[in-house]
Amino acid sequence: MRIAVVGAGGVGGYFGTRLAEAGNEVTFVARGRHLRAVREHGLLVRSPLGEFRAPAASFVPRIGDVDPVDVVLVAVKLWDTEEVAAQLRPLVDAGARVISLQNGAHKDSVLRRYLPPEAVWGGVCYISAVIEEPGVVSHRGQMQKLVFGTYGDQEDAGARNFLDACVKSGLQAEISADIARAIWEKFVFLVGLSATTTVVRQPIGVIRRDTRTRALLRDVMAEAVAVGRTAGVNLDSGFADDRLAFCDTLPESMTSSMHHDLDQGNRLELPWLSGGVVDLGRELGVDTPRNRTVADILAPYTFGRPAVNG
Numbered sequence: 421m422r423i424a425v426v427g428a429g430g431v432g433g434y435f436g437t438r439l440a441e442a443g444n445e446v447t448f449v450a451r452g453r454h455l456r457a458v459r460e461h462g463l464l465v466r467s468p469l470g471e472f473r474a475p476a477a478s479f480v481p482r483i484g485d486v487d488p489v490d491v492v493l494v495a496v497k498l499w500d501t502e503e504v505a506a507q508l509r510p511l512v513d514a515g516a517r518v519i520s521l522q523n524g525a526h527k528d529s530v531l532r533r534y535l536p537p538e539a540v541w542g543g544v545c546y547i548s549a550v551i552e553e554p555g556v557v558s559h560r561g562q563m564q565k566l567v568f569g570t571y572g573d574q575e576d577a578g579a580r581n582f583l584d585a586c587v588k589s590g591l592q593a594e595i596s597a598d599i600a601r602a603i604w605e606k607f608v609f610l611v612g613l614s615a616t617t618t619v620v621r622q623p624i625g626v627i628r629r630d631t632r633t634r635a636l637l638r639d640v641m642a643e644a645v646a647v648g649r650t651a652g653v654n655l656d657s658g659f660a661d662d663r664l665a666f667c668d669t670l671p672e673s674m675t676s677s678m679h680h681d682l683d684q685g686n687r688l689e690l691p692w693l694s695g696g697v698v699d700l701g702r703e704l705g706v707d708t709p710r711n712r713t714v715a716d717i718l719a720p721y722t723f724g725r726p727a728v729n730g
């Protein structure tokens with residue numbers, strides 16, 4: 421299968437390299453120091469599942485350099501979505517379907533502003549992976565799963581082909597018949613995990629053991645569930661408790677990409693995570709005090725580590 425991966429970081433680097441190693445024609449769009457490193461040595465993915473490599477020749481600097489493909493995977497941070505979406509039309513006109521593996525519940529509405537709705541499939545991924553140094557992606561833990569599907573009732577044979585390509589590449593993957601719900605299910609969990617691990621600056625093991633941070637985790641997720649249900653998403657009313665039980669199964673040291681970004685002094689996806697719950701809650705008339713407090717506490721870190729003047 422011909423696949424383009426826009427953003428060759430933790431997510432795009434891992435899933436794209438696995439697909440490439442299995443013989444799919446994968447082209448990565450990368451930039452900056454990471455691009456310079458992969459153009460020289462290719463991309464190395466270090467994972468508990470093995471070491472995987474994508475060749476230097478599969479990396480290009482611009483979306484416009486990508487030949488026609490069957491599937492485009494979008495794997496840039498959320499603030500870059502709009503810029504990427506605005507450049508995908510020629511690939512879609514040549515037949516590509518687009519799947520965003522990004523977090524958050526609003527990414528596909530950004531894609532749909534630039535692309536015909538049938539070209540945008542919903543998608544979500546479960547993985548913990550980061551750029552360890554330019555040219556090297558590190559996969560932490562065993563989790564590595566893709567869920568995707570078309571919106572509405574229409575089947576698309578291409579989705580089944582992409583599923584086959586994923587499974588043959590050793591990826592855990594499934595097609596969801598209700599992808600909006602699957603995206604929100606991940607969103608609820610991620611908002612809880614990212615809010616608590618980032619505010620407390622500790623992994624899930626610490627958060628779930630302390631009764632007060634455990635309650636915070638549950639309340640943050642319950643607010644996201646309430647907002648999702650009010651928005652018309654088919655989430656169970658007890659879904660926050662279900663996710664709390666899921667959090668109890670995670671490795672003690674697991675944390676969120678937002679916590680990693682805070683630690684590194686990077687920009688945060690906060691405005692689309694707890695901040696996104698607050699904004700949508702405000703629009704829909706749902707109170708979200710716990711998420712608002714998280715968003716307020718972390719606000720000074722949104723664009724990276726704040727400078728202390730004087």
Ligand SMILES: NC(=O)C1=CN([C@@H]2O[C@H](COP(=O)(O)OP(=O)(O)OC[C@H]3O[C@@H](n4cnc5c(N)ncnc54)[C@H](OP(=O)(O)O)[C@@H]3O)[C@@H](O)[C@H]2O)C=CC1
Nearest residue numbers: 427429430431449450451495496500522523547548549677
């Ligand atoms: N990391 C994780 O474990 C998980 C992340 N996610 C989600 O996946 C998305 C991607 O996250 P992640 O992989 O961590 O991000 P990374 O920052 O690791 O990777 C994104 C890469 O894309 C590059 N990039 C951005 N815009 C462009 C562009 N226009 N052309 C070429 N390259 C570009 C970035 O460059 P630069 O550094 O210069 O900006 C960076 O190298 C996020 O929404 C995140 O929430 C979901 C599940 C798990």
Ligand SMILES: CC(C)(CO)C(=O)C(=O)O
Nearest residue numbers: 545546547548676677678
């Ligand atoms: C929670 C996790 C690691 C699961 O994929 C994630 O999506 C993130 O932290 O961004």
